[in-house]
Amino acid sequence: MNTLQTRREFVRSLQLSTAALPFLSGLPSLCSAQANQRKKRMVIMFSPNGVSKPSFWPTDDGGKDFVLPESLKPLEPFRDQSLILQGVCDKIRGDGDSHMRGMGCLLTGIELFPGNVQGGGHTPAGWSSGLSIDQEITNYLQASPTTHTRFGSLEFGVLVPNRADTWTRMSYTGPNRPLAPISDPYRMFKKLYGRVEDQESLKSVLDDLTQELRVLRNAVPAEDRQILEEHTEFVRNMERDLEANSQRELEHAVPKLDPDVDNTNDRMPEISRMQIDLMVNSFAADFARTATFQFTRSVGGAKMRWLGIEEGHHAISHKPDEDEVAQEHITLINKWYCEQLAYLAKRLAETPEPGGEGSLLDNTLLIWTNELGKGNSHSLDDIPFILVGGGLDFAMGRHKKYDHVPHNRFLLSLAHGFGHRIETFGNPDYCGEGPLNLT
Amino acid sequence: MSLMEDEGIRIVHCHRLLLGLIPTMILVSILISSASAAEVDEIGSRLYLKRCASCHGEAGEGVKSEYPSPLMGEDSVSQLAQYIDRWMPEDDPDECTGEDAENVARYIFDAFYSPAAQARNNPLRPVLSRMTARQFQNTTADLIGHFRPPAKGEEKEGLQGKYFKAGKPKGEPQVQRIDPEIRFKFSDDVALTEVMDATGFSARWTGSLHAPETGLYRFTVRTDHAARLWVNDSKIPLVDAWVRSGTDTDFSNTLQLIGGRPYPVILEFSSRIQGVENKFKGEKRGLDGFLELHWNLPKRPTELIPQNRLVSSRWPKVFVLNTTLPPDDRSDGYERGASVSKAWDEAATEAAIEMADYVTENLEELAHAKKVDDDYPFKVRRFCNDLTAQAFRAPLSAGQKKFYIDRQFARAPDLEAAVKRVALLTFKSPRFLYTDLIDPISDDYAIASALSFALWDSLPDKRLLEKAAADELNERDQIAAEAERMLDDYRGRAKLRDFLHQWLKVDETSELSKRTDLFPGFNTQLASDMRTSLDLFLEEIIADKNSSFHDLVLSRELYVNKRLGEFLGLVPPSDDSFKRLTTDESERAGVLTHPYIMAKFAYDDTTSPIHRGVFLARNVLGRGLRPPPEAVTPEPPELRPDLLTRERVALQTEAIACQSCHSLINPLGFTLEKFDAVGRVRDNEIGKPIDSTGAYLLPDGSSAEFAGARDLAEFLVEHQETHQAFAVQLHHYMVKQPINAYGVEMSESLTKSFTDSKLNLRRVATEIAINSALAKRGAHGADQSESVVAARRGFLWSCRHRNQHHTRNLLGFFKLCDCRKTNGRGR
Known part of the structure; x- marks a missing residue:
């Protein structure tokens, strides 16, 4: 249930740029409000x-x-x-x-x-x-x-x-x-950084997805084009938000784990x-x-x-x-x-x-x-x-x-x-x- | 609560002044025209253009500054004529009367006003639609399920139980049997006490359970010893009470399930001490334990899982999407996916990530490969190819393979990342998300897809794709044979059941509650029993291929358990399991008077003839009803203690403005007055005899009179409007496209075939599926190039490569391919 909650937050946070804050609030640069109080x-x-x-x-x-x-x-x-x-x-x-x-x-x-x-x-x-x-x-x-x-x-x-x-x-x-x-440790990594991972994977396919949407838009009858155009617009917005997010993301490095440790x-x-x-x-x-x-x-x-x-x-x-x-x-x-x-x-x-x-x-x-x-x-x-x-x-x-x-x-x-x-x-x-x- | 507040009312375009039109019953055709039809149209057209078009537009489309709404509606020519005669043109109503009004009415009716004219002028076509939430859930479940083995083991009601002397249920069982339900007091169980010793024992039950509804289930294990329960997952227990701790005896947890499907279940029990194997092992624990397995259906009270929901065969695990999709547009009266929204796109993205994660986490199992094996990368890639082809419901073309598979593998840093990319791109692709973007490799795959979405709200299964690959979905009888098979599958039954729920307006499980001072004994348990009783009846109807609409509406059978039987005053069965009774209540008429339906269309203290009448008019007879002109609060019975409910309703709706609809609604609803607000038969209300007479005004102007519910039901099953309403609603529920999109005559021909089949329920569903599938024929170019045949062959192979017993068909298929090439056969 927990990972789902976080995934949902992640997707929502992509769509609402202000809502990206709760996701990022753990990052050092955004913690100034809490800086006075010792952790x-x-x-x-x-x-x-x-x-x-x-x-x-x-x-x-x-x-x-x-x-x-x-x-x-x-x-x-x-x-x-x-x-x-x-x-x-x-x-x-x-x-x-x-x-x-x-x-x-x-x-x-x-x-x-x-x-x-x-x-x-x-x-x-x-x-x-x-x-x-x-x-x-x-x-x-x-x-x-x-x-x-x-x-x-x-x-x-x-x-x-x-x-x-x-x-x-x-x-x-x-x-x-x-x-x-x-x-x-891999499960722990997923719990901690799953959202960042999801974001990276998603980013990696969005270009291809946009391309496929263009092909399909041209292939369907004119009457059906509008729904695919609206769909494309949502994908573009997501791409923009992901880009903006990853800029902020750079401020916190995700650790690399050695692969294949049984x-x-x-x-x-x-x-x-x-x-x-x-x-x-x-x-x-x-x-x-x-x-x-x-x-x-x-x-x-x-x-x-x-x-x-x-x-x-x-x-x-x-x-x-x-x-x-x-x-x-x-x-x-x-x-x-x-x-x-x-x-x-x-x-x-x-x-x-x-x-x-x-x-x-x-x-x-x-x-x-x-x-x-x-x-x-x-x-x-x-x-x-x-x-x-x-x-x-x-x-x-x-x-x-x-x-x-x-x-x-x-x-x-x-x-x-x-x-x-x-x-x-x-x-x-x-x-x-x-x-x-x-x- | 306002009247009809819960109705999903669709506002129809309607002439402002036509709203108050006098009911049909007092309309008389006043004109006998001697002119020919062409002449009438000619005269009418001239008159219209001269007197009406300045406000209504040349083709009745409306004029923004004058009368903006288009002229269209459901009134007859004579109704229109009368209206024009009296009211039109607004500035001088005397200018167009008598024969002129008749001619204008005839002209506008034919040219653009009538539904037929509308359909002719604006021909509808099936529009590109995305999957609805229901389709998405079923599709993702079946897509993952495609890579899992079929059900195993004997199929009997109940669970397979094995009993062991050891503390853990392993090794050779001492006793082995089918247990119809999980409710044990072991000390009373002779078969066990004879075999086991006093130090306790352990047991394990396996099988599957059938979840009737979609939603959040709660499972409760009750025991005074150790137990654990796995549902739809053999690794992590849903309920883990293997460590006994303290005195609790109820252990529960919740789980989301998709309705209409079987889920694997394992239950273990042990009454022996666990832990360190030493001198304490032999401590006497006796056979005194108890064990029960209960559940709560979504929003329902706790009950023992009934025998008919348990089966001894082991079904594979089902992928249940956790992502919640937003509700679909229902403004046309049925769910459809003809639009996209931001909320939908967000949810679809979330779902794509969830599924991609699931696929990568379960890669070895789904790809049937082991990481350590040399051919792991090969098998994983082949799996990706299968996954995408399956998701797109057709073999991948060379270009698609390159784009969706090869390109993603080439760009990913490792195998797992590649799988994730393929999965994400596939699940985000419109080819997956939309139901009819099947690549034009051939019509057969589009036909397979149309069939499976119509009958299952899901993907084609292996067999259907094999038929498509083998070019065996061309002829109507080939398609029909598949449709019949699919309707008998659990998914087909679930879809019909969900439709009947929608038709009966019980698709949203809202809790029934009644005033306990008036209806002692009516509580959540009883309400739940009523619902179970309805569902058992619907399932019985669906399971029998000979069931007809007659059975649905005229049956005198009721499923009752002890509690419900006693409440209804019937001779009840002796225990809490449900038995079918034939009632001798003269007014009972199938689902129309089922206690749950009667109680649902009622207030917490009295019946509601209006709710009942609206249901009969709109859902059963298919009559369009407008929303009430204003929200009206029903008059509380306390204010008129001397009036019967019938009299009170009649009084409150007597105004002319109400009567245009209530003259239809009330006399229908009144026929059910012999069923009180909790669905029991009654003869009196407030000490006065019930009047359950009613009437219905037929389209031809004559009136049908009814003595009561049974009389009404017998009329309805023979009446054409009822047949049409049922068939059209079923079409909309199954196909999710307006029926006129399949031709203006489709509604009529479907109704005719329903009537001709003696109202056979499965036949009409099959017919709808076949029609929607046949509409795909010829939709694509007949590309039978070599590459297409090769792609088909590859796909077919991928469908079957784990399905060796089909080898013979495979050979047959190759032969068929060759024939096709030489024949150069196309469509």
């Missing part, structure tokens, strides 16, 4: 199966003088723009095993409904009973004309399997309303890169202010052969702490995910904020998280929340240690960071003293 953005990046604690968490007690452990090394260039939150716990209980709750309650902060999906233990469960924080914030931003964007939020995925269950969905627009990420395990690094490039482009064009970026799924079993790891991620994560090879592999895997985070940060840092101050990274907060704290114990304590960027004015360049604070309070601080001062989010029992003070 704020947020990306939530997910990778599964917990971490190897010794190589992930800094060993100090918190503060500015932390050393990035092996898993987090790729963040070195962004050390001063990073905030490492330790001791934040997912306290939501109820139906579903830890992987399911880890995923379904991670961004919603509320219990799963009872249901028919059975995990590796505990009771069966269904979907989350509330919406997720990214959607809560998106709804807030979309409600105001100054922060409204074409899509509001974008859900990127990398190798998320094509099935809908509690393990594959972390964003929810409401209770029982999971939101599917788009794992195929949606397969071994192409994961390329897919990740393509999705990141598309995400950065859509922020530059102000298509959306929030995004999620989901690698595989809870219990995901990516085989990172490019790191020399043949075994699936989930299987490795179950191995005991004493298994040194396994711990090393988990470290390598998380380091690879951290590299993706760093690449995203780098691309954002390189891109100047259109019509604003600094870079995109200065106005974007990246949050890297996980459904578990530790894979072999299925612990929901110490859920990783690694933050990069200046989007929400948090005090960065720190390692912050908490003593078992519920993650609902962190979700609240994200809303507050956007100026959305809600008192509770998810299950109110875990919102105790309100948002964590991160500024």
